[in-house]
Amino acid sequence: MDYDKYDVTVMRRFPGGYYTSLLNSQIKVISNTFIDARKHPVYNHLIRVVCDRMPRKLMYRLFVHRKYDVEIACGDSWAATLIGGSTNKKSKKILWEHMDVTLDESTATHFSTSKVREFFSPFDKIIGVSKDFAQKFIEKYGFENKVTYIYNPIDIEDIEIKKEEEVESYDEGFNILAIGRFMPQKAFVRLIDVTKSLYEKGVKFNLNIIGEGPEESIIKNKIDEYGLKDKIKLLGFKENPYPYIKNADLLICSSIHESYCLVVAESLVVGTPVLSTACTGPLELLDNGKYGMIVENSNKGLQNGIETLVTDKNLLKKYKSMALERKDFFNVNTCIKQFEKIFEE
DSSP: OOOTOOOOOEEEEOOOOGGGSSOOSSEEEEESSSOOOGGGGGHHHHHHHHHSOHHHHHHHHHHHOOOOOOOOOSSSSSSHHHTTTTOOOOOOEEOOSSSOTTTTTOOTTTTOOHHHHHHHOOOOOEEEESSSHHHHHHHHHHOTTTTOOOOOOOHHHHHHHHTTTTOOOOSSSSSSEEOOOOGGGGGGHHHHHHHHHHHHHEEEOOOEEEOEEETTTHHHHHHHHHHOTEEEEEEEESSHHHHHHOSSSEEOOOSSOOOSSHHHHHHHHOOOEEEEEEEEHHHHHGGGSSSSSSEEEEEHHHHHHHHHHHHHHHHHEEEHHHHHTTGGGBBHHHHHHHHHHHHOO
């Protein structure tokens, strides 16, 4: 983005955040409160309860103290409540949605028809991260004239540099990588069950998982229960996951549902073969299986897909080649131009 043309401010609900340090130095970063809620769960809960009960226009006046030409809400929870209450009549208001509205719980999930209309009406544009998202949003909520989609931008040049960083090596053998927050949607527990089943069949590989989250203790207990501590490694959060993607033989998305799945796109950019369950984002990113393997969204589907790619080296090589062909599809400049067009309409 041209920072001579755009003066950008990122507003956070709380200070902190893993990726704040990666923002361009010309971006202003402000926080609504001064305490890192991740370290103080009671405070976190209290603030959420208060904000959830506060009229959105009052919330906007309380937290937004400048006049902006464009106001973007990232997600339809607190951010959408805040920006939807904007008292700035001259600003363009955009909702940038990153979830599957038919499967994910959100602020608007249980609203009545009239409440949905009231919640989304303030936005001039509603942007999703996939074509399927746009279709599902329209089917569920309407707003056909406001809804569009732009695939998440990826800075290919930045990834090309970062993937060369030296990191600890994987164990010897066939290495599979999975990345994501430890939550039910990502289905890491299912992936561990599948790994156990494949080991019992004699299909050998190492499973490496980058991430953290609320299901971490469940995942660790599963690994211990199955006696797979030597074969399933939890690597924790990694600010730079790209060397791990580059060094893996295969990247897996085991999710139950995904509106986009950034890690699948990043794996294609790096050139690592991808196997994914059949869900919205990966289906589009992999063009229904042309650029990576799509399997049935079930334990059996994952098991069959992993076994196939671990044992069929020619097929794995084909998907590696196809991944690199898909690379230019994610050019960040294309995405930026689409956003700028909306800003200036």
